[in-house]
Amino acid sequence: MAFESFAELLAMGGHGAYVWSAYGVALGILIWNIYMPLRVRRQFLRQQARLARRGGEMQ
Amino acid sequence: MWKWLHKLGSPPWFYRISGRWLPWLAVASAALLLVGIGWGLLIAPPDYQQGHTVRIMYIHVPAAILAQSAYLMLAGAGLVVLVWPVRLADLFAEACAPVGASMTVLALATGSIWGKPTWGTYWEWDARLTSVLILLFLYIGVIALRAAIREAEAAARACAILAVVGVVNIPIIKYSVEWWNTLHQPASFRVTEKPTMPAEMWLPLLPCVLGLYLFFFTVVLMRTRNNVLRRDRRKSWAQNEIHRLNASGETEHGV
Numbered sequence: 001m002a003f004e005s006f007a008e009l010l011a012m013g014g015h016g017a018y019v020w021s022a023y024g025v026a027l028g029i030l031i032w033n034i035y036m037p038l039r040v041r042r043q044f045l046r047q048q049a050r051l052a053r054r055g056g057e058m059q
Numbered sequence: 060m061w062k063w064l065h066k067l068g069s070p071p072w073f074y075r076i077s078g079r080w081l082p083w084l085a086v087a088s089a090a091l092l093l094v095g096i097g098w099g100l101l102i103a104p105p106d107y108q109q110g111h112t113v114r115i116m117y118i119h120v121p122a123a124i125l126a127q128s129a130y131l132m133l134a135g136a137g138l139v140v141l142v143w144p145v146r147l148a149d150l151f152a153e154a155c156a157p158v159g160a161s162m163t164v165l166a167l168a169t170g171s172i173w174g175k176p177t178w179g180t181y182w183e184w185d186a187r188l189t190s191v192l193i194l195l196f197l198y199i200g201v202i203a204l205r206a207a208i209r210e211a212e213a214a215a216r217a218c219a220i221l222a223v224v225g226v227v228n229i230p231i232i233k234y235s236v237e238w239w240n241t242l243h244q245p246a247s248f249r250v251t252e253k254p255t256m257p258a259e260m261w262l263p264l265l266p267c268v269l270g271l272y273l274f275f276f277t278v279v280l281m282r283t284r285n286n287v288l289r290r291d292r293r294k295s296w297a298q299n300e301i302h303r304l305n306a307s308g309e310t311e312h313g314v
Contacts (some may be wrong), residue, residue, distance in 0.1 A: 001098035001110075002104055009101070018176050021114045022169040023100070026122070029165045030274065033158055037281035044289060049305045 070287045071296040073147055077280050084277045090271030098263035106260070112208065115173040116128030117263055121271040122165040127229055128193060129275060133201065134226045137219030147283075149215040150290060153205060154282030158275060160198035160293060170243075178242050186235035187243035192226060197225040211290075 012019040040041040099117030104111035115182065136152035139145055170188070171181045201218050209215035236245040247255045254261050291297040 002102060012114070013105065014275055015110060015112045015176050016174050019100075019114050022118060022172045023096075025168045025172070025234070026118045026165055029161050031109065033161055033274070033278040036157070037278060037285055040282075040299075041285050041288075045301060045304055046303045048292065050307075 061106055068303045070147060070150075070291050074284055074287050074300070077284055079167070081280055083279065084273055084280065088270050088273035091273060092264045093270075094265030095263050095270050099267060100164045103260055103263050103305050104257070109177055112173060112176045113260070117267045118164060119173060120264055121268045122162050122169060124268055125234060125271050125275050126159060126163040126191065128272070129155055129162055130194060130197070130222075130225070130229060133159060133198075133220045137222035140215050140219040141223065146290070147287070149211075149219070149281075150284050151279070151288040152215075153216060153286055154279045156198055156205075156218075158282070160195060160202065160280050162271075162275070163191065163195040163198060167195065171234075174242075180218075182241050185241040185243060186239040187232065187241045190232040190235050193228055194232060197221070197228060200225075201288075232273040 010016050010020075070094055098116060100114055103114070104115075105111045133152055133155040136148045136155065138153065139148035167188075170191075174183070175181050201221050204221055205214045205218050208217055235241060236243050248261070286298065292301065
């Protein structure tokens with residue numbers, strides 16, 4: 001372990017704001033990457049279900 | 060080999076196989092990232108000059124590697140689109156661009172945050188930083204071009220051409236730190252030499268880089284699968300799959 005206590009880990013030798021904001025941005029971007037395809041898929045399936053009910057986009 | 064490639068280019072086969080890989084890729088990626096980031100943040104030693112800010116490296120370096128790798132994959136897919144009509148290549152390229160752009164944003168943002176305590180500035184118009192910013196503009200250009208052209212075939216070709224031409228920026232990024240005097244340090248890793256960093260510092264980078272690669276493939280696969288289903292929505296295999304997914308109530312659960 002590079003740190004003696006949790007407080008030291010948070011402080012990162014006085015550079016906590018830089019280190020943790022970098023990891024915060026990373027977490028946000030990873031979550032965005034997981035969320036977007038799930039949302040597109042859900043919207044697409046709903047739209048297709050609506051079309052099927054109306055008998056719209058069928059073969 | 061050719062038979063296998065032909066099968067891989069077939070959307071229903073790709074859709075089925077990728078659905079089987081996806082959970083494993085996701086789990087492996089999460090495990091590697093947790094190990095790598097945990098190791099980098101908690102266990103790896105601080106740098107003798109930079110102190111703990113060096114820990115930003117464990118996300119900055121993998122993001123910068125992925126930003127460039129994703130572009131090479133985008134351009135590779137573009138080349139396939141131009142010379143060899145494989146539908147799947149364009150659906151993959153469409154998925155690659157936004158994920159690659161997000162990795163470029165991550166590399167720029169973490170680099171900028173790292174720059175402040177290390178160089179005393181968030182941004183400098185230096186060759187490395189500027190060429191990576193151009194990489195982001197290339198991604199945005201490819202995404203915007205696709206959105207601007209309604210006809211799918213024309214959009215595919217236009218995006219492919221832009222992606223292939225933009226490859227010229229990749230060696231510029233790589234050699235920018237050698238050709239020009241940059242604030243950004245030159246590479247610490249070379250194929251022919253030992254790293255200029257102690258092993259306990261660079262070892263955590265391995266699971267971080269590998270984990271982010273697998274993460275990239277996980278989310279690009281998710282997007283490509285969406286694209287395949289959308290493009291084939293009038294075909295019977297896709298109709299069956301859409302019907303099956305809707306009947307299983309997946310849309311209600313938000314997955």
